[in-house]
Amino acid sequence: MNRNELNPDASPEAAYGARLRSLREARGWTQDDLAERAEYSSVHVSAVENGRKPPTLRFSRSADRVFGLEGAADSFERQWREIRHGSLLEGFPEYVGYEGRAVEIRLFEIGLIPGLLQTPEYARTVADGDVKRGAITSEQAEERVAFLAERQAALVRPRPPMVLVVMDESCLRHEVGGGEVMEGQLRRLVEVASLPNWVLQVSPFAIGARRSFNLPVNLLTLADRSVVAYAESQARGHLEREGTAVVSLLTAYHQLQAEALSQAASVAMISKLRKGAP
Structure with missing residues (x-):
């Protein structure tokens, strides 16, 4: 299976996807493993990781539950909200x-x-x-x-x-x-x-x-x-x-x-x- 390189600096969505892959691989999970735990399809997980599909609030909360990040300062939900807050000033x-x-x-x-x-x-x-x-x-x-x-x-x-x-x-x-x-x-x-x-x-x-x-x-x-x-x-x-x-x-x-x-x-x-x- 080909593994494409991700560029987290390309966009906030790319940074989200790269982090998702990093945490998944650190646990030795395949995309199928993460998909089963998060109750999503492996196709959906792949699309988010590769920046082809933007993350949603529901997906972010599922990822937080799977990785034990619920309520954490570096939660996926918080990262999703930062992506969504395009009206906020730079920085x-x-x-x-x-x-x-x-x-x-x-x-x-x-x-x-x-x-x-x-x-x-x-x-x-x-x-x-x-x-x-x-x-x-x-x-x-x-x-x-x-x-x-x-x-x-x-x-x-x-x-x-x-x-x-x-x-x-x-x-x-x-x-x-x-x-x-x-x-x-x-x-x-x-x-x-x-x-x-x-x-x-x-x-x-x-x-x-x-x-x-x-x-x-x-x-x-x-x-x-x-x-x-x-x-x-x-x-x-x-x-x-x-x-x-x-x-x-x-x-x-x-x-x-x-x-x-x-x-x-x-x-x-x-x-x-x-x-x-x-």
């Missing part, structure tokens, strides 16, 4: 893979509440706004909201990461979805601030030119203490794993934390906004 799906394994997460956001803190109602309103602008389809909006819920759920684990968040004041004052949605979102912020592994700070407008960043920034510390940085503009995202750029961003983040309001003062500002005070 972001890869960043999320690191996020699910990070021991410390540092976030800075402007204009919108950071995704990891968004309520379902807030997240839905943001996604629906993108649909109305024609930026994404209704199906992509559904996927975005589901993807965000998965990211949030991944933080709930026996040893959760330490999450440090600095939000520009504009995140709180930019009303999304009306009063009821915002009240629920602000209440969520206060609740999260009481958790032992979360620190929330607000960068007030009064900080002026002392604010370190003009774009959102995410910094992840992994178990080996290495740091991964992700920053994005309106058009693209950029993932940085090593080098002086990451160190520079980490230094700037520490400077931002020093200039921002304390968590107590930040919660006080959020509570005032919930009461309708300016």
